[in-house]
Amino acid sequence: MLELSVGIVGAGKGGSALIETLSDFDNIKIEGIADINHEAPGLKLAIKKGIECFESAESMLRSKTFDVIFEVTGDKDAAINIRRLIPDSTALVDGRTANIMLTLIKDREELLKIKETKEQLAIILNSAQEGIQLVDKNGIIQYVNEGYTRITGIPANERIGCNVFDVSQDGALVEVLRTGKPCMGKPNRAVGSNAQVISNAAPVIVNGEMTGAVVVFQDISEVIRLTKELKKSSSMIDGLKDEIKKMNEVKGTFDDIVARSSVMQDVINMAKKAAKEDSTVLITGESGTGKELFANALHSGSTRSLKPMIKINCAAIPAELLESELFGHEAGAFTGAAKLKLGKFELANGGTIFLDEIGDMSPLLQAKLLRVIQEQEIERVGGTKPIKIDVRIIAATNQNLLELIRVGRFREDLYFRLNVININIPPLRERKEDIIALAETYIKEFNRKFYKNVKGLTNKAQDLLLSYQWPGNVRELRNIFERTILMVEGEWITEDLLFPYFNQIKRKDPEKNGLMPIEEMECRMIKKALEEYGSSVKGKQKAAKALKISLATLYNKIKKYNIEA
Template sequence: MQKLKVGIIGAGRGGSALLETLKDFDNIQVVGIADIERKAPGMKIAGQRGIRCFDSAEKLLRESQLDVVFEVTGDDGLVKELRSMIPESTTLVESRAVNIMLTIIRERKELLEIKEIKEQLSIILNSAQEGIQMVDRNGIIKYVNQGYTRITGIPAEQRIGTNVFDVSPDGALVEVLRTGKPCLGKRNRAVGSNAEVISNASPIVVNGKMTGAVVVFQDISEIIHLTEELRRSTSVINGLKDEIKKLSEGQGKFEDIVCQSQKMKNIINLAQKAAREDTTILITGESGTGKEIFANAIHAESPRNGKPFIKVNCAAIPENLLESELFGYEAGAFTGAGKLKLGKFELASGGTIFLDEIGDMSPVLQAKLLRVIQGQEIERIGGTHPIKIDVRIISATNRDLVDLIRRGRFREDLYFRLNVINIHIPPLRERKEDIPALTDLYINFFNRKFYKNVKGVTNKARDMLMSYNWPGNVRELANILERTILMADGEWITEELLIPYFEQFKGREKARGGILPLEEMEKRMIKKALEEYGTSVEGKRKASEALKISLATLYNKLKKYGIRI
């Protein structure tokens, strides 16, 4: 490809800026630069790059064959002289036009910084007077703002959904889609209008892949206004991103985990090492052992700690909604989907997603999650193309996944993908050395919450805490202390405050060796059914069928017995 040979007259600030701009264009060669001041900044830059320097415009024109001459001094007298000196084959671009060009090119950088955040961006851009049009990578027009309609006279509903290759084949958007490169300063007439505009079109690049293009156009006289509006838009978007980040940040660090036992110290040490490695982690352990706290701490000490930490409880969200929560959906994907919804994976971009209760995920979603891990991309419901993601996955479960694999309830290939690093948190009964420190921690916490002044527990009360088996683990300890601090009138938690709870526990233990009350037996059967079929909506339905009761009756009994799911 033959390069365009360019000469620059004026090596001051404007000439320097023009030199910096033109070096990025492969099809342009700056042959020489002229200025009567040899020490002008542009002369120094040109000398460093091997560009010839002249002390007069006349010498530059006499000794060089040029296609274009840029005059950036702003001297009207010099412009008149140049018009008489340059040959007909050479184009003279005056200072004012150069300033406009530089302004347009600077705008390109502003446009490239704006992300494809449709919902927030739509509100902001509709307040702008400039015409804005956005297309996907296939040329389908996805968005036009009110400024576009004002300039062209074409309503949005007549434009959106059409193909830009058909309606504007010579426009800047088509050029960007064909070349993958920005098209800046393209002068043309807006389709449907006699208004002469300058179009700045740029590709939209997400995760290194061009997903479409955007064009902004306005009358030449209003370019400065366009610059201010785009800067304001960028500021608002960055503010929104900061707010999203604040909402999604996890809480808790490893130093917040209270422990005295060597077993827990070893696990924390393993988790700290795992945090630094950008790989999937599976956290296992009984309910109430603190799996979510470990997930928070791992994210906080990982290289992704400045990015979002998004939590998803796979057991708490009905199966028919979980897919849209994880992967999002396109507008119109189903009845009620009026607007595009970003899924949790997209919201966690660059950061960490925590999939709690992963053992309750349905086999269909397990297969989709496996594809996400393998391909590092998701596809929204109703979407037509995959979306690249950069997300670290931490999952957790209180269920025996190996047993679920054996029973055909969990995919073995997904298990190995999730279990690259396993962190197993032991139950409280296996680390009773931690009970005194945890007790002091919760007493201080609930003192502040309830404006109490409990100093601690008596020796007998501490012995009771140490001798209990803690089936509910740390969560159960916190619940007991919360209740006893509320009941306490004095400065100490005594064994009298704990006896009602532990007597109830002893009664349950005794019942295990003899005849069980019908309600206790029913409660156990419900728990066993949920362990067998899972706590998802589908799992509860199967559990109710196995128990020969309706789903509504099952929900009533879960509430009656206080069974947590």
């Protein structure tokens, strides 16, 4: 690159400005500066920059030749004198020209700076997530950033030059141009797109005058979508919370147990005491006597009442599934166990587990349960480490466990572990006072349920209830009253209304001495069992169990007697 050697005559303001400006050019070398005033500020600056200083223009021009001489002395005649001293090949720039040159250089520098700032601003504006749009005071769109296009899908060249009064009449910019005031938080749909946006717009004021307006808007479509998702999830969570609440809700308290007989009063008093203890309880009694009701009351009367009460019917679940139901399983523990599943013991942690029909538990599980009671820890199926649990166990059975122990179907050690406190609920036929009390309770309950106004039982109806054996106990009584009150039209329940339910009591017994053909008896018993437990598969399983026949035999007999089930 060609280097221009420069000399400066005059080290005042002009000389100093020249030094400052020309030093920045790579192809200009200031080789000397001259001034008769030793104190001239330009000389000090020159020394700092390593430029040779001279006492006069003559001495400088005599010792060196330059390509260009700047004369900035302010002396009108100086240029003429210098011209004489320099060769023709040296260009002489006088003070006025130098000034113009310096101004031009400064302007250029400023322009370069503005360009740089503009580029920086463009990067900043384009990296913003928000859309930005600038209009002049007439509403002509001057600028849109990349965020604008990203949100609206409209390219900049399709928008710049349009009038905002045409393309977005309801927008925030139009409002600002109309009012001259900022417009904040305006929700809108971006014109020409589906994007939901929220805009903040403000006037652009230059020298006290509004020259246009700018809007910054955010895409809130995603926020709206997420809000909807959140609402959906929240209502799901609320639903689950309700489920959990229901699981934890008190399903029965001692107040719900109807008992007028002294024998039941004793049982309740004992159970109330047992509730306060944390010991394992074994509830025994015939089917339908209220074992589950007592189990619930024991839980709600205990210190664990705010924690879950989890029930599991050991007879209703196939033996091979019961283990994972009780103790859970790890993911992949067996075919079909895709996810980790918590068992009832873990779900009941801190609360109570109610093991109904414990007499039907397989010997293998009896052994595992015994270990859980002893160690206070469980192991998930497929798991490797034991998990500590704090669960109170209440077990119930309508079977004679001592008999099961005798025939080797129930572990004696488990029996003693479970039978820490035994609550035995007598059958309904052994506590006649309760029959009428329960009947009165159910009349009230089903009056409310079916909008009836049944006042009570006739004396004969009461006698009938008292003379019945109640093989299905309280459950049977409840079912009879539910059906009777649903059907009754009068205000009193008469014996006629109850008769159809009592198979073994016949007003006009057609069979002599209560005898009847065996098959008819069998058919009646099956009908009765199905009435009692229902004709679902589970009901039939229970019915078969109550009749002490296999499920397959029950199905055969239903077919044989053409029973509707």
